[in-house]
Amino acid sequence: MTLEIRQARLQDYPAIAAFIVEAYGALAPYKGQDRWHWQFVDNPFGLRPDNRVPVWIALDGTRVVGQIAVQPTEIKVVDQVKPAGWIVDVMVLPSCRGGGIGQRLYAAIAEEVAILITLTMAPATRRIAEHLNAITLPAVYQFSRWRRLNGQLVRRYLAMRTEHRPRWHGLVELGGHAGFGDLFSVLVNPLLSARDSRSQAAKRGQIQLVEVAEFGADTDNLWRSIQHKYAIVVPRDAAFLNWRFRDCPQMSYRRFVARNDGRTVGYVVLRRAETVELPQGIIVDMVAEQQAIGILSEMLELSIDWFGDTVSSIEFATSIPEVAAMVRSHGFFRTRAHHPTMVCADPVLRRLFSDHRNTWLLSKADHDWDQIHLA
Template sequence: MDDQLKFLLYRKDDRDAVFAFLHSVYPPDYAERVIRQWDWKYDANPFKQTPEPHVTLLKDGARVVGLYGTFPLPFYIEGHERWGSLGGDWIVHPEYRDRRLSRRLWEAYNQPQITLHFSWQNEASVRRRGRHEDVNRVQLAPLVKPIDFGHFAHQLSGRAWTRGPVNVAAAGLRAIARPLRRRVAVDGVTISRIERFDERFDALAWRARGDYPVMVARGERYLNWRFVERPGARYTVLAATSRNELLGYVVLRSAEKGDERWGYLVDFLVADHSAPIIAQLMDAGVEHLRRDGVKAISCRAAVPPYRQELYRCGFYVVQWGPRGYLSAWPKEGDPDYAAFRDVRKWFITMGDGDLELDF
């Protein structure tokens, strides 16, 4: 009976029950990945605002049968510092589905110290959350650049997407036929690989904070947590510098996707929207991933002017497959309600949130 169910805040002594629940609802590899990330995302998250992480549990007696996990992120909103919350793991045990419990889990979430909330959503989670006026969302179409175009088209031609092969072939031919602009290196600018982020990234984030109404504050502490300390994944960071001044960076990743190796442009930021620096970094990133043996490169989220430079670099919009949504729901009355709610104007990349934490 639903009246026996309880919505409770997670405590560390729930840990074993939560992990047993994860094993009961996810495939083994995926459950182990979520568990491996648990301390990093939740229990030991350096940004959490309370002693316990921001996780709501659905319990039937002592048994965990659902959870909704969130974690805080630092933001710049209209140039000033704020905290926002990212919706992450959200699942109900199959035995308890079709009872609107996913929606009730979300409604039970309550972190009064954080009133600005966002998440990446697929079609299923949009249906669970519902289409309500308090949520503003934008659908994102990823960009893809084939590296081994023949292999890429051959792999897709045997799959069950009705329009996919035709669209890929047409878009691929356009990418090949598109005149390639001759790239000119910027005098005095060096692209080099770095192992950790330092205080220069605080200065870069502060310098860029006014370029967009809303952006995650990409300072030293956040970037090291997100891309250096994350368990189970390795990233490559390329930085553009001139006389030791940091002008921008790009974060790359390669990973197996089925029987193919894919590359990803995960995160990037360039001072003053400099198109030449963006182009130089993107070219260097593509070349690094090409040498790593990827068949194609994906960029799941890019805003202007980065998007235009990716077009010039041979990326095109994918017209097939599932789409993702960026959704925001600030609490009405928050002074930053209007800016945070207008997700179309955000600076956003694949690295913001949990878009690539599931592989």
């Protein structure tokens, strides 16, 4: 096989679309043209000279056999804002794996994009990043809070989590036939009801969540007031939030500002999972004035109330230890720890990233973490 590795252009989309269908199978409809254009073409943070798009492809003749895409973004590094990119959609066709295609694609991207960050990744992608001398960033913790369970849901969840582990998957199927999910739900649901009763009896503050069609100047003012708390962060200004949560063509995001006596003191973005996913609620991003734990705590309770009993569980993620401790006090338990990587050749920037590596604000708003996950 003679491969060509290069950056894609708009006119390559039909070949890329054929690759997506072949590579992603049942997930392909959720990586279609509308999402592709939003993420890579209409993204306001990336320039597209000569019709180029931030997608690097491996071509065998005219057939795309592998790709790595970059979701353009901006990163505030201490007192400077730098262009950067999230590594996303890393995929090589099974018949072409083992020949170093992924490594060649990643290396080609690193020559063009000065700062490359990856939040969630497969082990193979991590190995490629480490080969390029990546800095490993502090953990981002993923949490879940159960609402109401049933046997079918428990079976679906365990089947999804063990899909690529045949031995465990077999045990899950055996447990499903034995009624494990039903028994587990019967035992756990009374405990969840008791927890919720205690939560509802707790005193609430003065915060109100107000749904908005888009984020505005008050959100910009909020972000300017707290951005100094983070040496390294993707700016949460209205331009980013509206592209991310208003313009996204696939997800049904609900956008709220938190107000106290009419003053905006925070915002939160919520999503109920699509019907093809597990029936979950997702707290995608949550920011408060001075990142005050008291305000965040009230916003979290209001978000839990908003989901109500329409979901079986609620997901949340954060890189901030104080926020992680707060959500645990509200009945969330940690399910995973993710260890992002950052590839950057500039020695000055590498030193800044290393020196301030513990001051990142990361959530499900970053990367392309929040996307359709089939169950």
